[in-house]
Amino acid sequence: MGRRVFLHIGTMKSATSYLQALCELNIDRLAEAGLFWCPQDVRYEAVKDLVRRAPRDGRATGSWSGLAERIHRHAGDVLLSNEMLAALNSRQISRLVRAFPSADHHVVVTARDLARVLPSHWQTTIKNGRTWTWSEFASAVCSDEPMPDGAAESAHTWFWQRHDLAAITARWVQVVPAEQVTLVTVPAEPSDPEVVATRFVSVLGLDATGWEHPPTRNNASLGAHSVELMRRLNGSMAASGERDPDHRFRRALGGALAVDTSLEPPFALTQDQQDWVRRRAQRMVDELQGSPLSVRGDLADLLPMERAQPGAVDPGTATDAEMLVAAQRGMVNLVDTFADLRSGSDELRRQLRAKEAERQALEDRVSEQERTQRRSQQRGGPPTAASGSVRLLSRVGQLARRLTDTREVGGDEVAGRCRGEYGRAESRSPSGPHLAPQPAHQGEAMTTTPQEPLRDDDMESTTSASSPNPGSDADGTDGDATDTVDGDSGDADGTDGDGTDGDATDTVDGDSGDADGTDA
Numbered sequence: 001m002g003r004r005v006f007l008h009i010g011t012m013k014s015a016t017s018y019l020q021a022l023c024e025l026n027i028d029r030l031a032e033a034g035l036f037w038c039p040q041d042v043r044y045e046a047v048k049d050l051v052r053r054a055p056r057d058g059r060a061t062g063s064w065s066g067l068a069e070r071i072h073r074h075a076g077d078v079l080l081s082n083e084m085l086a087a088l089n090s091r092q093i094s095r096l097v098r099a100f101p102s103a104d105h106h107v108v109v110t111a112r113d114l115a116r117v118l119p120s121h122w123q124t125t126i127k128n129g130r131t132w133t134w135s136e137f138a139s140a141v142c143s144d145e146p147m148p149d150g151a152a153e154s155a156h157t158w159f160w161q162r163h164d165l166a167a168i169t170a171r172w173v174q175v176v177p178a179e180q181v182t183l184v185t186v187p188a189e190p191s192d193p194e195v196v197a198t199r200f201v202s203v204l205g206l207d208a209t210g211w212e213h214p215p216t217r218n219n220a221s222l223g224a225h226s227v228e229l230m231r232r233l234n235g236s237m238a239a240s241g242e243r244d245p246d247h248r249f250r251r252a253l254g255g256a257l258a259v260d261t262s263l264e265p266p267f268a269l270t271q272d273q274q275d276w277v278r279r280r281a282q283r284m285v286d287e288l289q290g291s292p293l294s295v296r297g298d299l300a301d302l303l304p305m306e307r308a309q310p311g312a313v314d315p316g317t318a319t320d321a322e323m324l325v326a327a328q329r330g331m332v333n334l335v336d337t338f339a340d341l342r343s344g345s346d347e348l349r350r351q352l353r354a355k356e357a358e359r360q361a362l363e364d365r366v367s368e369q370e371r372t373q374r375r376s377q378q379r380g381g382p383p384t385a386a387s388g389s390v391r392l393l394s395r396v397g398q399l400a401r402r403l404t405d406t407r408e409v410g411g412d413e414v415a416g417r418c419r420g421e422y423g424r425a426e427s428r429s430p431s432g433p434h435l436a437p438q439p440a441h442q443g444e445a446m447t448t449t450p451q452e453p454l455r456d457d458d459m460e461s462t463t464s465a466s467s468p469n470p471g472s473d474a475d476g477t478d479g480d481a482t483d484t485v486d487g488d489s490g491d492a493d494g495t496d497g498d499g500t501d502g503d504a505t506d507t508v509d510g511d512s513g514d515a516d517g518t519d520a
Contacts, residue, residue, distance in 0.1 A: 003076070003077055003103070003104065004077045004078070004103060004104045004105075004106055005071070005077070005078045005080070005100050005103040005104070005105050005106070006077065006078065006079045006080070006106045006108055006203070006204060007080055007085060007096070007105060007106070007107050007108065008079065008080065008081035008082070008085075008108040008110070008200075009082070009083065009085035009086045009088075009107060009108070009109055009168075009172070010082075010083030010084070010085060010086035010109070010110065010162070011083060011086045011109065011110065011111050011117075011162060011163055011165070011168065012083045012086070012117075012121065012124075012162055012163070013112065013116075013117045013120045013121055013124070014083075014110040014111050014112045014117070014186055015110055015112065015186050015193070015196050016081065016083045016110060018193060018196070018197070018214060019081065019110065019196070019197065019200050020040065020081050021214035022197050022200075022201075022211065022213060022214055023037050023079065023081065024037075024040070025211075025212045025213070025214060026211045026212055029206075029211065030079065030206075033076075033077075033204075033205075033206055034075070034076030034077055035076060035077045035078070035079055035204065035206075036070075036071060036074040036076060036077070036078045036079070037079050038067060038071075038078070038079065038080045038081070042063065042066075042067055042070075043067070043080055043081065043082050044082060044084075045063045046063045046064045046066070046067040046068075047064070047082045047084050047085065048063075048084075049063045049064040049065075050064040050092070050095065050096060051084075051088065051092050064099075068099045068100070071100065072100075077204075078100075078103075079204065086109070086162055086168050087161050087162045087168075088171070089171065090171055090174055090175065093171060093172060093174070093175045093176075094175050097175050097176065104180065105176045105180060106176075106180045106181075106182070106203070107172050107176050107180065107181040107182070108182050108184060108200070108203050109165065109168065109169065109172075109181065109182070109183045109184065110183075110184045110185075110186060110196070110200065111163075111165055111183060111184075111185060111186065111302055112185070112186035112301070112302070113186075113188065113281060113301065113302050113303060113304045113305075114163065114277045114280065114281050114302075114304060115268070115269055115274055115277050115278070115304030115305065115308075115309075116189070116304070117163060118137075118138060118141060118142075118159075118269060118277070119134075119221070119266075119267055119268055119269070120221065121159065122134055122137045122138070123221060123222055123227055125137070126227055126230050126231050126234065127230065127247065127250050127251065127254050128247055128250070129234050129237075129238075129244065129247065129250065130231075130234065131231060131234045131235045131238065132151060132155070133231070133315070133316045134227075134267055134314060134315045134316060135314055135316055136151075136152070136155075137155055138269060138270075138273055139152070139273075140152035140153075140155040140156050141155060141156055141159045141160075142269070142273045142276045142277060143156060164284065165183070165284050165288060165302075166283075166284050166287040166288060166291075169181060169183070169288070169291065169293060173291075178291060178292040178293055179292055179294070181293050181294070182203050182293065182294040182295070182296060183288065183293050183294070183295045183296070183297075183299075184196065184199045184200050184203065184295075184296045184297055185199070185295070185296070185297030185298055185299065185301035185302060186297075186301060187297065187301055188300075188301050188305075193213070194208070194213055196297075197211070197213065199296040199297050200296070202296060203296060221258065221261060221266075222254065222257055222258055222261060223257075223261040223263070223264025223265065223266065223267075223326070224264055224265050224266060224267040224312075224313050224314075224315040224318060225264045225265075225315070225318045225322045225323050225325070225326040226257035226258070226261070226264060226323075226326045226330070227257075227267065227315050228315035228316065228318040228323060229257070229318075229323040229326050229327055229330075230250065230253065230254065230257070231315070232323070233253075234250075252334065252337075253330060253334070255333075255337075256329075256330040256331075256333035256334045256337065257326060257329070257330040257333075259329070259333045260329050260333075263329070264322075264326065265311055265312065265313045266309060266311065266312050266313075267312055267313060267314065267315045268308055268309035268312035269308055269309075269312075270308060271307070271308045273308075274304060274305075274306075274307070274308040277304055278303060278304045278306065281302055281303050281304055282303060284302065285299045285300075285302055285303065
């Protein structure tokens, strides 16, 4: 069991994608420091399972217990980063902490000013299929009390459950000592994204000097015209019954539309909304100043600017002509992305053909050894060197053909696994190897866990990775795993039938990037 378990709980849209990508890029440095980093594909499904939310496809079943077992087997410290954790209720927090009873738990909360969070969060809901307008969302959130309207009330409750820092930390300090909770602030713009990286890594007791940093524009925001285009497209898709359950289409389109955002006006809060958010932020800062929490950075970073962003417009005022121009740019960028994918696919086919030729040559040599063996037996002579391995060698050709025909693995893996099979067959031969010996690492490929079959989904993942908006916030997809703002919750108040917050399990799209590479 690790001596310390660091829980990076968000909040959403606070450079979480950037910091998660930072850890992924420097996983070797973390390992050298004895820190176990929970991979993205594991930590999101595991947390869904932790809070007992039924997964869409069953992948999360048992995944929390599996992750907990991996953590228990690790002898050093552990870092788990997932922005869904900020919204956990006290019961869920207790269950998480009890999973590692002998560890010292350290909670890391990242936060940024709310005037930047609000537009970014609304944009995420649009990428996840919602249809409410920017003015509807901003008005619902920028209110002291929830509006009586169902959708507005849901938006207000959902947002503040995930961004009221005072309330979030109050829930966590009921289970974890306040002295072991650290708030990391995202600097005000403009700023170097490495500043928040240095602050975050310092909480782990490490120095970020020399670390590799992720691209600063890997999760860019949309302009006012492009995001309104997506919002209206969501309505059309819903009306026609078209489904995009994993948001793959919307992520690809969002990445294409985000390439030329400088050609469109931004969207932001009105001056009245800016004033309200600044007052709300000041109340949160006042409450935090009286708490025993540690702070890396400056609480003043959480205060929005006094003036609203100049030049910002309401996306709802976008004309058909403006959205048509945005759509044309998006189509051009999608074609470029498709061309890149096609080129990569052609290269894979070339590699497969080369490995097929190599496989055929290997089969020919096996057949020749079989003929030699038969002739020797017919003459009544002593067994040849191939007598102990011919049967095993014949499996090599069958294996290669199956791998190639079904595309279960890549080209290099075909040769590696075939050579591994041949190497084991040769080791059983009484007279030693007949073919030129292969490097040891080629044979080892057979002992590794087989890769999953190459599917169309893999090509779609490549689309995200090669597009300007690959989504890594890790938040999975946009860099973030994604659920809609309503969290697929069955109740208007955002709670599940057991009284717990079902929305706490929603994964969010990656923090939309600003020029500083942290978030929109």
